[in-house]
Amino acid sequence: MTEAKPLPGVLSIAVRLFVKLGVLPFFLLISVVVFAMLSPNFLSLQNLMNVARQSVYLVLVSLGQMLVLISGGFDLSVGTVIALSSVISALVMVWASSVFPDAVWLVILLGALAGFGVALIVGAINGIGVAVFEVSPFIMTLGVSSVGTGLALFLTGGVPVSGLPFAFADTFGFGRILGTPVPVVIALIAIVGMWLFMARTRAGAGVYAVGGNIKAAHLSAINTRQVLILVYAICALFAALTGLLLTARVESGEANLGGTIAMESIAACVIAGVSLRGGIGRVENVMLGAFFIILMQNGMNLAQISSYMQMVLIGILLVLAVIFDQLRYRLIVRG
Amino acid sequence: MTTPHPLLVTRGLTKAWPGVLALNAVDFDLHAGELHVLFGENGAGKSTMISLLAGANTPTSGEIIMNGEGVSLTSVADAQERGIYTVFQEFSLIPTMTVAQNMFLGREPGPGPFLSPGEMRRRARAVLSELGFAIAPDTVVARLSRAQQQMVEIAKAVQGGGLSVLILDEPTASLTDREVDQLFAVIARLKSEGVGIIYISHRVHEFSRIAERVTVLRDGTKIGTEAMAGMTEERLVDMMAGREIRNIYPDIPHNPGEILLEAGGIEAPGVHGASVTVRRGEILGVAGLVGSGKSRLFRAIMGLAPLRAGKVRFKGQDMTGAPTRAMVKAGAWYLSPDRKHEGLILAERPFENLRMDLMLEGGPLLNLRRLRERAARIFGHVELPESYRSRPVAKLSGGNQQKVLFGKAFGHDADLYIFDEPSVGVDMGTRAALYKLIAELALKGKAVILISSDLHEVMNLAHRGIVLANGRITAELTREELTEDTILRNFFDRAQPQPEPQGALA
Numbered sequence: 001m002t003e004a005k006p007l008p009g010v011l012s013i014a015v016r017l018f019v020k021l022g023v024l025p026f027f028l029l030i031s032v033v034v035f036a037m038l039s040p041n042f043l044s045l046q047n048l049m050n051v052a053r054q055s056v057y058l059v060l061v062s063l064g065q066m067l068v069l070i071s072g073g074f075d076l077s078v079g080t081v082i083a084l085s086s087v088i089s090a091l092v093m094v095w096a097s098s099v100f101p102d103a104v105w106l107v108i109l110l111g112a113l114a115g116f117g118v119a120l121i122v123g124a125i126n127g128i129g130v131a132v133f134e135v136s137p138f139i140m141t142l143g144v145s146s147v148g149t150g151l152a153l154f155l156t157g158g159v160p161v162s163g164l165p166f167a168f169a170d171t172f173g174f175g176r177i178l179g180t181p182v183p184v185v186i187a188l189i190a191i192v193g194m195w196l197f198m199a200r201t202r203a204g205a206g207v208y209a210v211g212g213n214i215k216a217a218h219l220s221a222i223n224t225r226q227v228l229i230l231v232y233a234i235c236a237l238f239a240a241l242t243g244l245l246l247t248a249r250v251e252s253g254e255a256n257l258g259g260t261i262a263m264e265s266i267a268a269c270v271i272a273g274v275s276l277r278g279g280i281g282r283v284e285n286v287m288l289g290a291f292f293i294i295l296m297q298n299g300m301n302l303a304q305i306s307s308y309m310q311m312v313l314i315g316i317l318l319v320l321a322v323i324f325d326q327l328r329y330r331l332i333v334r335g
Numbered sequence: 336m337t338t339p340h341p342l343l344v345t346r347g348l349t350k351a352w353p354g355v356l357a358l359n360a361v362d363f364d365l366h367a368g369e370l371h372v373l374f375g376e377n378g379a380g381k382s383t384m385i386s387l388l389a390g391a392n393t394p395t396s397g398e399i400i401m402n403g404e405g406v407s408l409t410s411v412a413d414a415q416e417r418g419i420y421t422v423f424q425e426f427s428l429i430p431t432m433t434v435a436q437n438m439f440l441g442r443e444p445g446p447g448p449f450l451s452p453g454e455m456r457r458r459a460r461a462v463l464s465e466l467g468f469a470i471a472p473d474t475v476v477a478r479l480s481r482a483q484q485q486m487v488e489i490a491k492a493v494q495g496g497g498l499s500v501l502i503l504d505e506p507t508a509s510l511t512d513r514e515v516d517q518l519f520a521v522i523a524r525l526k527s528e529g530v531g532i533i534y535i536s537h538r539v540h541e542f543s544r545i546a547e548r549v550t551v552l553r554d555g556t557k558i559g560t561e562a563m564a565g566m567t568e569e570r571l572v573d574m575m576a577g578r579e580i581r582n583i584y585p586d587i588p589h590n591p592g593e594i595l596l597e598a599g600g601i602e603a604p605g606v607h608g609a610s611v612t613v614r615r616g617e618i619l620g621v622a623g624l625v626g627s628g629k630s631r632l633f634r635a636i637m638g639l640a641p642l643r644a645g646k647v648r649f650k651g652q653d654m655t656g657a658p659t660r661a662m663v664k665a666g667a668w669y670l671s672p673d674r675k676h677e678g679l680i681l682a683e684r685p686f687e688n689l690r691m692d693l694m695l696e697g698g699p700l701l702n703l704r705r706l707r708e709r710a711a712r713i714f715g716h717v718e719l720p721e722s723y724r725s726r727p728v729a730k731l732s733g734g735n736q737q738k739v740l741f742g743k744a745f746g747h748d749a750d751l752y753i754f755d756e757p758s759v760g761v762d763m764g765t766r767a768a769l770y771k772l773i774a775e776l777a778l779k780g781k782a783v784i785l786i787s788s789d790l791h792e793v794m795n796l797a798h799r800g801i802v803l804a805n806g807r808i809t810a811e812l813t814r815e816e817l818t819e820d821t822i823l824r825n826f827f828d829r830a831q832p833q834p835e836p837q838g839a840l841a
Binding site: 205223275277 | 639
């Protein structure tokens, strides 16, 4: 089954690194070398900063996706939540501006609350479907995603909602704190918060337990339903946060935001070593995984690879990552 | 019984995993019509040995010789083609398919790509009746008891006609004594037809009835091969452990205290009106056939199965129909017999497995340093060797996995411990350690319920016993009455007709 002879040094180190961290270090190394050779600008500080700024959105969604994956499910509706929260928050801001024309921050607050509120509803529906009615996460989130997209398009008629307060875009789309773009600051806070949640709280340990073996968790007095609902709700909230930041960036509420992000976020997680079987995954790796996907897209843009071919490559990468995930699980469990 | 060529011979059979020598130059031989036992503690190399003979793994070095001819077994299918068939502890049956479909899986009779179900059923019935199995070929496998599923596995092995070596891995682990007798009758029949049988078991008192020879393994090395005639259990255990474990059952004084659990008139799937009481400081043994309801009664009390009627009082409080979580929080702990599916997170290390049990108390934030200290104390207490604590539990032997599971139990300072088959697939040395832990709980004034298919375990550890049959309690026995004879006599519910083979849901 596995190799019979002891492996030579380098290969055995590579295997051990692979078991510990997954494919990501290898993918990162290969892509950096290839793109650096293809394009001299790739490794410039300015380009890397650019990649960091662009990757904020995927990082945020991937953090939520990671939580759901670790619990043993996945969430295909993150893109829908982005669109829905974008449209709803924009509609509420436009409405509130007409009621309280002078209270800009109140308007923004109401809009944001509406965006998060709708996300919480969607997340709770996903969670209750999966936890209480035991619908498979695939069908549950696929169905919900159709419902959400339909609603977002219905509410706007497919037309972007404009007329948002200027302060909203100025602050959350293009603002800077100490020279760092606001979205980057928010993402950093989210990463640290998520790391603390997963590593240092009972709820986080509960998520690992439920994903690792839900029956064992049940026997250990963990409220497995509550954990599952929580996980889908948090995932939706992260998607809504992304939706709000994107809305600020494009300065309008749009129903077509977040189109491909479900797949990209799953790819980012799996490449970062989050197991599709649940129970395994680390925040810091997921951040790198999302960064890697954006880095790939950036590198391919610089190398002038067409966006259609980029879709092909990302898809291949996802499938490869899953294959490596299977290999890795086999190495962990059977050795 | 000697033939010119032994059926199967291994010379210097060796298997090395990265960093571990699982099997070290083992010479072994098996004659036609012989039952040869592989004996040893968990991790001694028995499983590795059969995985090589079954074709599931390939040896690092050494050779396998069948009928005087060297062979290399490249896959399980390859081994089966050569007449070596293995019945693993985890069955290779498809639960949603019928007995006949399973027996002919991949070898379905019929013209070209088409099936002929009638032919298949007829041939399945012929094989089953030849083996003396009372199972209808159209029964869906999921509806069969474990014992019956094992029979289907054996029927599947016999079905092709070319069976020459049958490997049985802990075949009696979850069988009742009557089912063991049935299995042994089939084994005797196969032996008389010249089939050689390699048999892995810890239960000396069982296999001493049917074995010709026994080979003892320890740490991947063969200690010796001896004739079973004149062999004693003590000598085998000494060979296996390399030290003397004479009496693995501790003596536990009986100081019954207040009533802790009181369940009356419990109705649940497979349980009909059972009542049971347990006091602090006592061990209640629970015996019964597979499917007798002995496990289901307590699963229903713990909220793991629907409770249709009846009352549950725990620590003086009404806990009827309480969810598992509430029972655990109130101080009851259920140790599942199914380590892999209900007990452990296989891909995680022992600490991560224990963590979920240690965090019941305290605020929302984890104090990792304190959790690690407590985990280290608990793993020390259950004697999980230090070197195994940093590996995923999937890589531990059955005995050490069970120690992790016991560690989870000790992670809760519960008052009532329900141990469901606590020593299933566990070696002698570990069993002694686990029994000591169970005794300690009783001494500390906890109540212990010990559900077991191993009669000796119930007889030697329990202060009182109950026996179940057909979902009813057929006997309540005192320590003095807990003998093999009385327990067995109550395995059948005389008020009821005997269960139909298909009716006995596992």
